[in-house]
Amino acid sequence: MKTEREFAAIILAAGKGTRMKSTLHKVLHPIAGRPMLMHLLDSLAELEIQRTVVVVGDKREQLDAALAKSDITTALQEPQLGTAHAALQAREELAGFTGNILVCFGDCPMVKAATVRKLVAALDDGAKVAVLGFRPNDPLQYGRIIADRDGRVAKMVEYKDATEDERACDLCNSGLIIAHSDDMWALLDGVGNDNAQGEYYLPDVATGAIARGDRVAVVETDAAEVAGINSRAELAAAEAQWQDDQRDYWMSEGVTLRAPETVFFSYDTRLAADVTIDPNVVFGPGVTIASGAHIKSFCHLEGATIGEDCSVGPYARLRPGAIMGKNSFVGNFVEMKKAVLGEGAKASHLSYLGDAEIGANANIGAGTITCNYDGYFKYKTVIGERAFIGSNSSLIAPVTIGADAIVGAGSAVSRDVGAGDLRVVRGEQSVKPGWADRFHDAMKKKKAAEKND
Structure with a gap:
């Protein structure tokens, strides 16, 4: 007007x-x-x-x-x-x-x-x-x-x-x-x-x-x-009032809040209808979430864009620059920072994905990290479509994993992996029969001797 x-x-x-x-x-x-x-x-x-x-x-x-x-x-x-x-x-x-x-x-x-x-x-x-x-x-x-x-x-x-x-x-x-x-x-x-x-x-x-x-x-x-704000207590009261108003607003816009009083929004949070938010979720500035997405309990999101029908958490942290494509998934204790997760891609648990581009339908195994920082500069990891990254892998950037490639569990990858290739980078296993039994026996005898002195 x-x-x-x-x-x-x-x-x-x-x-x-x-x-x-x-x-x-x-x-x-x-x-x-x-x-x-x-x-x-x-x-x-x-x-x-x-x-x-x-x-x-x-x-x-x-x-x-x-x-x-x-x-x-x-x-x-x-x-x-x-x-x-x-x-x-x-x-x-x-x-x-x-x-x-x-x-x-x-x-x-x-x-x-x-x-x-x-x-x-x-x-x-x-x-x-x-x-x-x-x-x-x-x-x-x-x-x-x-x-x-x-x-x-x-x-x-x-x-x-x-x-x-x-x-x-x-x-x-x-x-x-x-x-x-x-x-x-x-x-x-x-x-x-x-x-x-x-x-x-x-x-x-x-x-x-x-x-x-x-x-x-x-x-x-x-x-x-x-209401004027002159003290920390009045500031907290204003914050509480603002959050209550936002909860009511988003529910009126078609967002499901399973425990509204435990969800905290930022001044610029943007949610589509049919988003579901579980208890104890915190939104920092710069978050946009598309329809059908499900944000599970104990997640913290800031500067993130979540696509349609995505699933986040529980216990996930999305930092600035995190982008999730349609129907992608991050599970518990996954952290994303300046990383793109392509449509249908998933990182189910215990991973850090920083400065990364991950193709559609790729699978990131538990414990995988992108090693993006050398103490001075940040470097990018690129993972192709449908690639499979085995558990406990370290991808040492800058590095590219091709489409349909497989990285074996426990690998530390510092060179590019071609499309459709398998890369396994592990130290050779050494087996010494009976060594553990002899070690335990020796330690038990030593402990008993010290106890009798």
Whole structure:
């Protein structure tokens, strides 16, 4: 949906985030493998926002680095005198911009584009300012919004400045606020700091609009959507909420989760209908799974592409660059990294396949490894269609095994094997009749002698 007016966003992220007790900026802490700030930016991107400014302060260099490849700019708040003061720091970056301006917080990553559209609609309906409210189970020390049944705001007040009657109101301020640029800058300039904290509060934008007779509207949303993240516990709660939402979403899309609460997704996991996922599976970033695939228990997948009707695990690990063709199979304790398993190929157990290309219907025996690293460089192993690699084989790259070739169990292969050839590379067996019996007898006598001393 394209808004009728131009649209800009100011994201406040200048706080020190001391409760996180971290050297990493608060808004860069990840949810489902993606920094919380990026979750918010992804939502805002759906609104076709023309310009976005992130207001920074503490650890500015981290945010500048995180945003370096985008067209998002930053503005410094120093000193930090409150949220209204922070929003004003974006004025220079938005010089010449005319349109709606949304001010929101970088530590509220769950805000949805659909909710912001409701705020925009409130402006289109005649409000000069629109704010986002919510009703938490415990209002705690949130600022309050005093409004009538039609959503017209009479007053906004911080908890520390509220009367007992105002604190009894359960409609709380999320901090999100929107107004046209013609109103936003004037109202921000008019915010004072005559309050218990001596700070310039963003909600006073609404207070100033009410004082001059403008209509201020409140839009309500669910508390979970606007939950701020200020501590590790709140970060864990946000992660849990995000994962719950994703589980519900994927099941609604036709994915079977046998124990939903034990499956963990990444922000970019992509699953087709009729995928089945057993308990205790973790998806890192970059996983795509086609229809009919079955991911068994205790698997960890990252950067992997799984084809139709594949079977993975249990206890398999697929690392970045792992690609499984249709109807291929990896079993327990198989690890793949930058390896392609062709259609119908299988590695049933206890194998490492790295930097490898494995042809259709090839069979990789238990304990097989591709020796792809010499301490300095990586090398590739190529295994042809229908090749059979015997158990406990070491394929020392770079090496090519031809189609229909057989590598005997226990072989260490360092030279190419032709199509249809058999290669067996083993040390010659030596048999010494009776040697083991004589060894055991000698050791038992020695142990008995030591015991009697």
